[in-house]
Amino acid sequence: MPEQNGVEVCEFLCAHESVVSEVREHMPDEDTLFELAEFYKVFGDSTRIRILTVLCRHEMCVCDLATILSMNQSAISHQLRILKQARLITSRREGKQVFYSLADDHVRHILDTAIEHLAER
């Protein structure tokens, strides 16, 4: 079997060379695609989706989020950190409490687009 980067590939009878090389030239670089996947990964968890859905309506302190989602405070805090690192949310402190809210309307738009897509099957 022919190999490529140590990985077995099919006989190149199967490889449509012109298409393959054309696509290879136009591929975005690996880093961009990796970032893209990492970005989506943040949305790919129902706890985080639920948090974002709540924040779509109101800014919210950690404790209230925990109450609404019936989860313990620690779990919420961990997920908030991930959302914040991804710049999807921001926070402001008010005394002992920290209020979280959506970073911008882009996030709303991204959620809406997906909801539409699902609605259309």
Place this chain on the structure above:
Amino acid sequence: MPEQNGVEVCEFLCAHESVVSEVREHMPDEDTLFELAEFYKVFGDSTRIRILTVLCRHEMCVCDLATILSMNQSAISHQLRILKQARLITSRREGKQVFYSLADDHVRHILDTAIEHLAER
């Protein structure tokens, strides 16, 4: 400590009751949010993102995808199955080969939206 569904929650001094109940009433049902997360999860893997990126340009047989992405055929097939179950791609058989392509332009749009978002930091 007060409890709710067996999970510890903060004293309700902290819970802003009117906001909490208002948000609770307007939450989409759990199933919808779960589906939404599952949907994003499909995009949240760089192999699948790379496959989709390739299919954005050309329909492609499994073997060529494996060649382009320098991965073995089995790994590609597994990921194609996930993409197909999520209705992001479709396939047609031509003799021994199976050609995969994007299910619709919605997928392109979803990818583009995220790329834009990342570009804006």
Place this chain on the structure above:
DNA sequence: TAAACACATGAACAATTATTCATATGAAGG
């Protein structure tokens, strides 16, 4: 119909990740 080929798939394994538990930080009030 037997062999070769492209692809699919189940099981095992490896890696990633969400949640919990215990504890730390940081602000407010006594």
Place this chain on the structure above:
DNA sequence: CCTTCATATGAATAATTGTTCATGTGTTTA
């Protein structure tokens, strides 16, 4: 200051998931 409360975080655990390996299915061709 010392305590209390809201939140953050490190480590351990449990669950999920991507890749590999071996093999199965379906199609063409000799």
